[in-house]
Amino acid sequence: xxxxxxxxxxxxxxxxxxxxxxxxxxxxxxxxxxxxxxxxxxxxxxxxxxxxxxxxxxxxxxxxxxxxxxxxxxxxxxxxxx
Amino acid sequence: xxxxxxxxxxxxxxxxxxxxxxxxxxxxxxxxxxxxxxxxxxxxxxxxxxxxxxxxxxxxxxxxxxxxxxxxxxxxxxxxxxxxxxxxxxxxxxxxxxxxxxxxxxxxxxxxxxxxxxxxxxxxxxxxxxxxxxxx
Numbered sequence: 001x002x003x004x005x006x007x008x009x010x011x012x013x014x015x016x017x018x019x020x021x022x023x024x025x026x027x028x029x030x031x032x033x034x035x036x037x038x039x040x041x042x043x044x045x046x047x048x049x050x051x052x053x054x055x056x057x058x059x060x061x062x063x064x065x066x067x068x069x070x071x072x073x074x075x076x077x078x079x080x081x082x
Numbered sequence: 083x084x085x086x087x088x089x090x091x092x093x094x095x096x097x098x099x100x101x102x103x104x105x106x107x108x109x110x111x112x113x114x115x116x117x118x119x120x121x122x123x124x125x126x127x128x129x130x131x132x133x134x135x136x137x138x139x140x141x142x143x144x145x146x147x148x149x150x151x152x153x154x155x156x157x158x159x160x161x162x163x164x165x166x167x168x169x170x171x172x173x174x175x176x177x178x179x180x181x182x183x184x185x186x187x188x189x190x191x192x193x194x195x196x197x198x199x200x201x202x203x204x205x206x207x208x209x210x211x212x213x214x215x216x217x218x
């Protein structure tokens with residue numbers, strides 16, 4: 001009975017994702033500088049020919065300013081667009 | 083992990099009935115240590131389970147004395163109020179993480195200084211956008 005209880009305990013713990021918790025910590029450390037870098041890169045005034053696209057990217061950067069993983073994804077997208 | 087931490091984890095797991103909470107907390111503590119050592123943050127933080135605020139209770143909450151998710155700032159000299167707010171925003175703006183915390187029984191986010199014990203409390207349900215899904 002004890003063994004099955006321990007098995008259940010470990011089985012449940014493996015289902016939990018620690019990914020978001022680590023993202024929060026990384027965000028505290030790295031998101032601020034990445035946000036500043038991206039908001040300058042994606043400023044619509046720097047891209048007068050594709051203003052709408054960069055306005056949308058700027059909005060997404062602002063919405064995810066506290067989320068490091070999302071900012072990294074946006075950076076990849078930004079670099080592929082340029 | 084030292085022997086004290088081992089028994090603390092065991093006690094927490096027995097009280098919760100699973101290792102879910104301790105797994106997240108240990109992963110975050112490890113990550114905080116790495117981030118501090120690498121120089122990305124100047125405030126060393128520690129995550130632990132604490133007493134929650136009964137006013138912030140929701141249907142998934144644990145007992146009030148185990149429903150607080152506490153982030154303590156270990157080197158907390160000259161911490162400004164805005165720093166507590168800023169650290170809290172990184173948790174509160176991450177909707178997935180809020181829902182995860184709520185699902186494992188937390189209802190209160192506490193950000194406070196490790197030695198001064200000054201800090202702020204935040205209601206998780208207020209940031210989860212689930213108001214219309216609660217029983218009145």
